[in-house]
Amino acid sequence: MDNFTFYNPTRIHFGRGEIAKITQEIGPEMKVMITYGGGSIKKNGVLEQVKQALKGITFIEFGGIEPNPHYETLLRAIDIVREEKIDFLLAVGGGSVIDGTKFIAAGAKYPGHCWDIIESGGDVVKEALPIGCVLTIAATGSEMNNGASLTRAETNDKVLFISPEVLPRFSILDPETTFSLPANQTGNGVIDAFVHVLEQYITYPVHAKVQDRLAEGLLNTLKEEGPKVLKNPTDYDARANIMWAATMALNGLLKTGIPNDWATHMIGMELTGLYGLDHAQTLTILMPALWKYKKAEKLEKLAQYAANVWGIEEGSDESKADQAIEATIHFFESMGLKTRLSDYDLGSQAITEVVAKLKEHGLTALGEHANIHLDDVEKFMELAL
């Protein structure tokens, strides 16, 4: 096991009716801005529950945060936060709303040009407004971590920053808020969480048994519960298991003491920035192709994954790895995701453009061995055509 530091002070309130706990988390002296996206929280009653819990507290609303939130939109929110002297940001939504809110929180307190936050990867962030979250999509884990990604619409750049200052003070996870999600968002969420685990698991072994068993437990949970909620969207137990698994998949615990890959995510961000593909759509295209390309380096963990997640016990490691890759593709498809660039009418031109964007962003040595260079990206993406 490698050395590590783990620190995560976000308070989680989990379960039915927990939105009411906002009352004990935000003091009456606070002036709050509620941030949200396209307005589904108005239809499903979540916003109403939030407002009930905020009774006696002054608040304003900022809606319209897009999926892959736009830098330009968030700058407008920062202006309002400063004008209105907001003390607390309450994000009500999925990963995009929470990520956007993290940028608002850091930007509102940053004395310089807000793009510096992105340019520095978050290093310039020395303080941020406090954030609380009411999660409505189980997917990104943003409700219990220190990262955020956003899009600069003007230049087709999807970018990210990390700062301990933007760890949410609290997050409320009520599985019932996800009952009304459309099937594609449910599928995207399950797969996003599933791939988060894989990025921290399909690397090479370092004898870290707690982490390996936790990874396999989360994968098995998502694999078993995902199909259930596609069939029955109001299955509380399955929604609850998916929600807690998605949070646990990216709250920092799993990555402790082990190698991490993240090449799929870094390259996927470029696909989203350039062509507007959903985040999960980029992952299911890239990861199987990357695994095929890097099979030798990932062989031991792929074989372990085959056995402990897919029950594939027979054959050589090579054969188990191949079967595990096929099983993964089949699972992605069963959750409604495509796995090829051509499924989105993208061809070799897209590969060229992605590589150019990676170069522009200085991303030239990806993966757990930092040995995936731009020519490797080109080669392995051809396997995803």
Add this chain to the structure above:
Amino acid sequence: MDNFTFYNPTRIHFGRGEIAKITQEIGPEMKVMITYGGGSIKKNGVLEQVKQALKGITFIEFGGIEPNPHYETLLRAIDIVREEKIDFLLAVGGGSVIDGTKFIAAGAKYPGHCWDIIESGGDVVKEALPIGCVLTIAATGSEMNNGASLTRAETNDKVLFISPEVLPRFSILDPETTFSLPANQTGNGVIDAFVHVLEQYITYPVHAKVQDRLAEGLLNTLKEEGPKVLKNPTDYDARANIMWAATMALNGLLKTGIPNDWATHMIGMELTGLYGLDHAQTLTILMPALWKYKKAEKLEKLAQYAANVWGIEEGSDESKADQAIEATIHFFESMGLKTRLSDYDLGSQAITEVVAKLKEHGLTALGEHANIHLDDVEKFMELAL
């Protein structure tokens, strides 16, 4: 899954050489008291490493904290903390030293009689001195939780209190500090952690898959790695896996959203208070007997445990449960623990005395269904004679 709140802000520094990180955790303006036990940290070089990391910081030492730390000893430490105007407590040792230090931290800031802290179960604790830990025995999980137990030597009472104020600010887990542990302390530690998981797992199912898989992962890790370190005490990977498993077993994560038992622990505390048995020794006597007595209520989880930890897949649930209980007893014994009262020359008189102590302490409805009453304790303990 049941509703839950989870909050754990302890920062963990894990791995070889991490004791040096004390420097970045304790500011030079602090006056520190190092607390420790019988002095093994002087022999194995841990105290020297700690002092190196404290260079430039004023500190005093308080040694001699006993296993099952004595209330009377801790009161002496509290007097010194007040006289010397100590700002920070640095516990260097295992669960007893850390638990004792938690009491010192709370007591030093408590304006009333310190026994109130115990009487109230910790409710009266409104503030405490900050605590850091350097863990030297993987066992209790105290390094990342809010509980502590101690002994009032005068009256043979082992008691506990809980308060969020005593959550350590940081804990350093260097597996190498456990290389020199004697076999009995190594075995006790593995079993203590193993039973912590079982208290949160062998109850009844609530469809909480993440928690179940995490529990099984920790049990399998301890089961596989425990025997390795008895054979080879300086096996770093095995020591590391045990250390992280023991911390994860009782940092609050596992108990989220699921029923908890803890009857074995509550009754075991009386056995330690009355007869001085090691904590782990009490657990391995009581738990198998409790399981036999409550087999019908615990049947589903015992059968699941049989399959997912011991690989017992054949037969009825009843038969799987029986085999799992036998496998558990065998594992306890293989780690050097005994499983009967008679192994310690205790008979029915001990049962009578334990029941009287439980009554005195007001513990009359134990277990996940709160249906283990004093007559049940008497009956099931007879199975452990």
